Amino acid sequence: MSRSFPLARIRNIGIIAHIDAGKTTVTERILYYTGRTYKLGDVDSGTAVMDWMEQERERGITITAAATTCYWQDHRINIIDTPGHVDFTAEVERSLRVLDGGVVVFDGVAGVEAQSETVWRQANRYRVPRICFINKMDRVGANFRRTLDMIEQRLKAKPLPVQLPLGSGDSYQGIIDLVENKAWYFDGEPDSEPKEIAIPESDEALCAEFRHALIEKLAENDDRILEAYLEGHEITPSQLREALRRVTLANKGVPILCGSALRNKGIQPLLDAIVSYLPSPLDLPPVRAIDAKTGAEVTRPVSDEAPFAALAFKVVADPFVGRLVYFRVYSGRVEVGDQVFNATRGKRERIGRLLLMHANRREEVNEADAGTIVATMGLKNTFTGDTLCDTSQPILLESIRFPEPVLAVSIEPKTRADQDKMIDALQKLTEEDPTFKVSYNEETGQTIISGMGELHLEVIVNRLVSEFGVGARVGKPRVAYKETITVPVQVEGKFVRQTGGHGQYGHVWLQLEPMTRGSGFQFIDAIKGATIPKQYIPAVEQGIKEAMETGVLAGYPVVDIKATLYDGSYHEVDSSEMAFKMAGSIALREGVLKAKPVILEPIMKLEVVTPEQFLGDIIGDLNAKRGHVENIEAQGEMYIIHCLIPLAETFGYATRLRSLTQGRATHSLEFFQYKELPAELTEEITEQAVGKRYG
Numbered sequence: 001m002s003r004s005f006p007l008a009r010i011r012n013i014g015i016i017a018h019i020d021a022g023k024t025t026v027t028e029r030i031l032y033y034t035g036r037t038y039k040l041g042d043v044d045s046g047t048a049v050m051d052w053m054e055q056e057r058e059r060g061i062t063i064t065a066a067a068t069t070c071y072w073q074d075h076r077i078n079i080i081d082t083p084g085h086v087d088f089t090a091e092v093e094r095s096l097r098v099l100d101g102g103v104v105v106f107d108g109v110a111g112v113e114a115q116s117e118t119v120w121r122q123a124n125r126y127r128v129p130r131i132c133f134i135n136k137m138d139r140v141g142a143n144f145r146r147t148l149d150m151i152e153q154r155l156k157a158k159p160l161p162v163q164l165p166l167g168s169g170d171s172y173q174g175i176i177d178l179v180e181n182k183a184w185y186f187d188g189e190p191d192s193e194p195k196e197i198a199i200p201e202s203d204e205a206l207c208a209e210f211r212h213a214l215i216e217k218l219a220e221n222d223d224r225i226l227e228a229y230l231e232g233h234e235i236t237p238s239q240l241r242e243a244l245r246r247v248t249l250a251n252k253g254v255p256i257l258c259g260s261a262l263r264n265k266g267i268q269p270l271l272d273a274i275v276s277y278l279p280s281p282l283d284l285p286p287v288r289a290i291d292a293k294t295g296a297e298v299t300r301p302v303s304d305e306a307p308f309a310a311l312a313f314k315v316v317a318d319p320f321v322g323r324l325v326y327f328r329v330y331s332g333r334v335e336v337g338d339q340v341f342n343a344t345r346g347k348r349e350r351i352g353r354l355l356l357m358h359a360n361r362r363e364e365v366n367e368a369d370a371g372t373i374v375a376t377m378g379l380k381n382t383f384t385g386d387t388l389c390d391t392s393q394p395i396l397l398e399s400i401r402f403p404e405p406v407l408a409v410s411i412e413p414k415t416r417a418d419q420d421k422m423i424d425a426l427q428k429l430t431e432e433d434p435t436f437k438v439s440y441n442e443e444t445g446q447t448i449i450s451g452m453g454e455l456h457l458e459v460i461v462n463r464l465v466s467e468f469g470v471g472a473r474v475g476k477p478r479v480a481y482k483e484t485i486t487v488p489v490q491v492e493g494k495f496v497r498q499t500g501g502h503g504q505y506g507h508v509w510l511q512l513e514p515m516t517r518g519s520g521f522q523f524i525d526a527i528k529g530a531t532i533p534k535q536y537i538p539a540v541e542q543g544i545k546e547a548m549e550t551g552v553l554a555g556y557p558v559v560d561i562k563a564t565l566y567d568g569s570y571h572e573v574d575s576s577e578m579a580f581k582m583a584g585s586i587a588l589r590e591g592v593l594k595a596k597p598v599i600l601e602p603i604m605k606l607e608v609v610t611p612e613q614f615l616g617d618i619i620g621d622l623n624a625k626r627g628h629v630e631n632i633e634a635q636g637e638m639y640i641i642h643c644l645i646p647l648a649e650t651f652g653y654a655t656r657l658r659s660l661t662q663g664r665a666t667h668s669l670e671f672f673q674y675k676e677l678p679a680e681l682t683e684e685i686t687e688q689a690v691g692k693r694y695g
């Protein structure tokens, strides 16, 4: 069986960056120049192919990562265009998990912005080799060298400029290719070919300096170049390209390019660089996994002959075709109609249709082989992060970690008819988006939805109305507080009922201990000598978990606790799972109250970029909002304020900042960590919660 496309000529890449850097514009140009689209899509007039959702076109921003495929120089490039807004960070996370390489886009004026740092860290975590594209060189104030410095300083990366810009701002014309020592002029018309011109005399010295520096940096990291360099040989463009590829794949340096996507400048060289420097699936180490039967670590080669293994990374409720599951094949191959095993859930699944996705359009294929990203229909029990594999050789690939939601609002259906529709729609949306959660508050009867930020929840509510036709009213945004304990305690939980005939008897002793932030919950069974029979122990854990979810102090979920079940007793006749579950819940609730409980609040990392004249007002305002300014950094004409601030103090900050600075400052907010709420506010929130319960 021959492959549909040779692996060595496949590139699976993601376009990542701060909001508005031009990722979608770059992707649209790529689609145009590779002949995928015949009309240039434009973000500003809502015609971008990649931003196909109604919400995206209205707002001019990307919300969901969209995948597409194109061809360049006999290579197949699978591209995922990701959103820059931090509220949609899950989309970046899952894309980086399954991609082999990244193109990081920067705004040539703003340089490295807050969100670029975040996506850079995410890419580091998955060791994704990347190249950088300094975009918007046509804007007044665009500065290639400043951006290079920022890449080095803020991202702690090793930039390897392989191009220099020809001019900047209004006079921006094209690029100087340092590898080939050639200059290319772009007239800006979409259909014009790049024109080779002589390197301007005024740039010659700079070119020589940069080319020399490039060779030196490569020599530091690559023995073959080092050898040629030491022996004084002339280094050829192809030697340089090969060394750049090796250094990039080893994550020891990042080739830097520039251009202006909007003005159609520099896109063809960017495509060349994707092919030259970014990895094919074959360049990656064999994928590591856990044998689902033995728990031992195993590896799978990137090969069609190996047993099938794939990771599901995205689930979409498509209004036309239904439930679509996207997956990346790591090894082996799969055909339409094949039975596969979902090792994460222990369930068999049958592959229905297989689709290559082009934004929201699709192309049917019969098979998917190693290295491919496809979507499939017909999987019922597969969710984001699940491993699909060969039934006879089940393995578990590393799943995807997502941040917890920090913001919540209550949501109420407008009519009775909306009620059922709403439950169904919310269920579908939670399947799509792992950072979106739905819970039901039994005390107030309210449905609560939570997510990453105000924009995230706003988009979800709008989708409920426009895509699912659900009428709903939403409350004011609320902070997703959590509860935890600060000292260890031992506590008894007893549930005993004597009601004539069959009674109830469950009795446990728990040790509760605080754990570090973000570690969640751990349950340890330390029962010796069957003081509690084995079959009741999962019920105790279940009881503890349920009580943790509903909270103790103020009704917020309890987190970061280790519970050790170390003693208890049972009754031959009256004991039941139910009784032990109750005993577990009772012990947890009493234990938390004894263990000096506190409320945790989400703290955000806030970055404000402003002209100097507003610095004082902005900082004064932040101080009044429990903000903690960590440092202020000058960046060209602008200043960057780095601040930590409680989420509760940031509602409506966009409007506030606009009025403080006549709209001249920008900001970005990102979750940082949960932290103890100050004592005076703890009281306030606890009272509110009690008021809600009994008021």
Ligand SMILES: Nc1nc2c(ncn2[C@@H]2O[C@H](COP(=O)(O)OP(=O)(O)OP(=O)(O)O)[C@@H](O)[C@H]2O)c(=O)[nH]1
Residues within 6 Å of the ligand: 017, 018, 019, 020, 021, 022, 023, 024, 025, 026, 043, 044, 060, 061, 062, 063, 082, 083, 084, 085, 135, 136, 137, 138, 139, 259, 260, 261, 262, 263
């Ligand atoms: N001057 C100039 N503007 C550009 C360039 N590239 C993109 N833009 C503009 O920048 C804005 C944002 O572009 P997008 O392509 O939507 O940016 P994005 O990175 O996809 O944004 P998100 O997906 O929302 O994070 C739009 O108004 C574009 O027209 C460029 O090269 N030069």
Ligand SMILES: [Mg+2]
Residues within 6 Å of the ligand: 023, 024, 025, 051, 061, 062, 081, 082, 083, 084
């Ligand atoms: Mg976009």
